[in-house]
Amino acid sequence: MRMSQAFGRTMREQPAEAEMASHGLMLRAGLISKLASGIYSYMPLGWRSVRKIQDVMRKEMNAIGGQEINMPVVNPGDIWKESGRWYEIGPEMTRFKDRSGRDMCLAMTHEEPVTDLARRFIDSYRQLPCVVYHIQTKFRDEPRARGGLVRVREFTMKDAYSFHADQADLERYYPHMCEAYERICRTCGVPVLKVLSDVGMMGGSMAHEFIYATNSGEDTLIRCRRCGYAANREVATFNKAAGQTPSSAGNRRGHAEKVHTPGKDTIASVTEYLGVSPVLSIKTMAYFTQEGDGPVMALIRGDLDINERKLANFLGTAQVRLALPEELEAHGLVQGFMSPVGTEGFKVVVDDSISAEYAYVAGANEKDYHLINVVPGRDFPLERVADIAAAREGDLCPVCNAPLSQARGIEVGNTFMLGTRYSQSMGANFQDEDGSLKPLVMGCYGMGVGRLLACIIEENRDDKGIIWPITVAPYHVHLLSLGTGSQVLETADKLYDDMQRPGIEVLYDDRDESAGVKFNDADLLGMPIRVTVSQRSIEAGGVEVKLRAAEESTIVALDEFENEISGLIRREFSRFVPEN
């Protein structure tokens, strides 16, 4: 491509709307252009990268048995009513009626249409397992778009779906998909962590996220740098016992006893006042579910915090929220002194950090009073016990006991073992070997194309611009000519033609611009290999060749150029694509 004819322009200054580095670079380099909040056009350079990313995805999906299909963006409401999500999903799904008044929606993901395909075409266990995928536009009316392509409303996603005869077969297949995900990210130059994640609105039994760790990410993950344990904060577990075993078991034989604790309405103040470790206290919180049920009492050891995601999952609701002070009062609960002892009629969820083996300090549900010698199971019921604790920086790894650390990241992809959530509700059955009809066992695997592009740039850049991995660079080579001397122009024109013949992708800066402008644009646009033709280079014996990622350049003689450049391109590819 000759830059003199290229559609789009670079910008010297970063547009004010850009917050993240990758967002600013994409706008400055002219890769994308915003049409509305969270809705972007791709310009020629950006689109070339997108197509390369998609091809990397295709190659890996095909390699694990995926067959590419394409499903519609506009869906009839009917199939979403069958799965139930028509009613579960809120305003983030765009709905409308067609001219004859039928309910329609924009697909935000494609479980429903793919399950419809499966029930039409899969009849027998002989057809299983079976994997299809597509790369398609999705629309989610996000409450808030942000970070350029990181969180948008219209986006393209690679979505794969696998169908199995049973859970065991899904579990056999699942790791292949995870490995494919890791290869895709590696090929694109983005390091990712595979972390355990919440199944969220997708349902199912097990899920992972593939996260690019960066401070500008919006997800929080908990990980162990010693053994590699990693999980989204929403589901992260930790060892609650190690190193924190209460030294004193209190007086388990004594009755729960009311003590005066004036103004001590926090765990820290009351345990200090009574001279007890927070480990031997019980923190009581009150929540309401999204459906308005409550208050539900959530109990946890005084030194820990509640993880609201875990609590919501345990209660089978989408979301919980803390009760408001006036709600507590209306139910006769005393903030700061709340207690499960002596209060009737509340659902009580107890974190498994609380043990019937110890006696604790707990609220007395009366202002300025606490109870001591409270024994779980004796003084209040231990009926609903679960892990509802929030893992924090410094807590101990559930696997190896090393301290956990917390990091931020961007979710590039996710994998779910869906099970029969959709096949059951939509009647996607197959006949098994024994002649019985069974619901298909499904997995689904998503990966955001634009989001991966944002991560590629976030990871591969310096203060001058993008440093593309050659695998996804819009062009392999950035050729530029300096000056208007006829020898320079003729040489550059010839190199442009010569390189393209064997399939090298060349962006040719043939504009009548000063050297500074051309070099700075080359750095900003970030093609992996830069070739400069100038009077100076010709006098030095050829053309100057420089890697975007390197400091130094070399002069290559014209008769060695073809070999040299193709060798360089091969070496660049081998950095990202392991030999195979």
Add this chain to the structure above:
RNA sequence: CGGGGAGUGGCGCAGUUUGGUAGCGCGCAUGGUUUGGGACCAUGAGGCCGCAGGUUCAAAUCCUGUCUCCCCGACCA
């Protein structure tokens, strides 16, 4: 949806407090001089100041409403 900020030419911004009919840098066009790290000179094009009402002799500027965009939170496969 709650809190904060902002809408003035393609991009970055000034002007708004103290109303008087729009300006700077970059970019763009034409001509000339330049040519290895964002050159220089000259001459130009391009804006009903987000939109709608109102106040006023007069509104980018004051008042009311509304839309859009950005950030934090909520939300999120």
